Amino acid sequence: MQTDIDQLLRHILTDVLGLKAGQADGFTIETGLFGHLPELDSMAVAGLLTEMEDRLDIMIDDDEIDGELLETYGSLLAFAEAKRAAA
Amino acid sequence: MIPVTWPCPLPDGGMAGEYALAFDQARARRLLIVPALFDEANRMRRLTVEVMRRLDGAGIDSVLPDLPGCNESLQPLAAQTPQGWRRAMAAAAQHFRATHVLGIRGGALLTPPGLPGWHYAPAKGASILRQLIRARILAAREAGRDESQDTLLAAGSMEGLELSGFRLGPEFLRAFQTLTPQPGASEVGQDMIGGGGLWLRAEPDEDRRQADALAAVLAIGMRA
DSSP, X not given: OOOHHHHHHHXXXXXXXXXXXXXXXXXXXXXXXXXXXXXXXXXXXXXXXXXXXXXXXXXXXXGGOOTTXXXXXXXXXXXXXXXXXXX | OEEEEEXXXXXXXXXXXXXXXXXXXXXXXXXXXXXXXXXXHHHHHHHHHHHHHHHHHTTOEEEEEOOTTSTTOOSOGGGOOHHHHHHHHHHHHHHTTOSEEEEEGGGGGSOXXXXXXXXXXXXXXXXXXXXXXXXXXXXXXXXXXXXXXHHHHHHHHHHOEEETTEEEOHHHHHXXXXXXXXXXXXXXXXXXXXXXXXXXXXXXXXXXXXXXXXXXXXXXHHHO
16 A cells, blocks of 8 residues: 555656656565665755655755665655654 | 857856857747756756757747856856846847747746746756755765755855856855746646656656647747
8 A cells, every 4th residue: 555655756756767657666665776776876866855845845954864765765765754744 | 950159248248159059940939948957957958959849840940048157158157147147048039039938947047037938847046056955965975075055055155166067156156046937937837748857867868748748838829
């Protein structure tokens, strides 16, 4: 069962990574992101986070961004859900 | 499509040649396109030119000028200001006798206000800057250096700042933070174009359907 935030996050990753429709549905919480996808450089990550802020209506402090946060799809989703709950 | 040059005003009152890509057959309907800015300019370039090709087929002239300090410009980027870029785009509009204008993303901050036109997915100066600074912070962190938005901006407002390879001067940074899209244009949202915005892509890409959709919005609007 995907939550709304889960769906939005898959949408954003589809846009950033240029995935085909439905391809992001195959992401699991273990799917590797930063460090696993060479195209996800610092500029792309900055775009991803800004897009998350816009579409999820959250603010992300730069201090909150570290390698762990972007390690897997699961860690990014958990972060987005916690942010949204606190918003 | 040919590269042409146009006279662009310098801050000291002189003129310098800048390049533009132009589809110009002296037709009645003439669109000035103010490009997306910085790294987004690269990712949006192909879509922009594909839209121009479609407009040409629809009987509409279009011109895509370089901003001073960008692309093939001989001017130093670090000496540019947002006001100077606005003056440059107003001069380009006049030189090419534009009847309409399209601003793409950050280009919406610079469109000459007197012309009817569109803003495609307009972005505020502050959010463009925030994202560029964030990319720099992330890259610095990987290299073991700790930087923050506030300290970088404070330092940048005094001595300028290099962001994603773009050297921006202090005056530019101070003015750009508060810049909002020029009033009067119709907003074209991504929902009207379909698919995901190409400026978001980690790697530059193209999308024929998006080019078709944007060209259709413009061609229909310019026929009215």
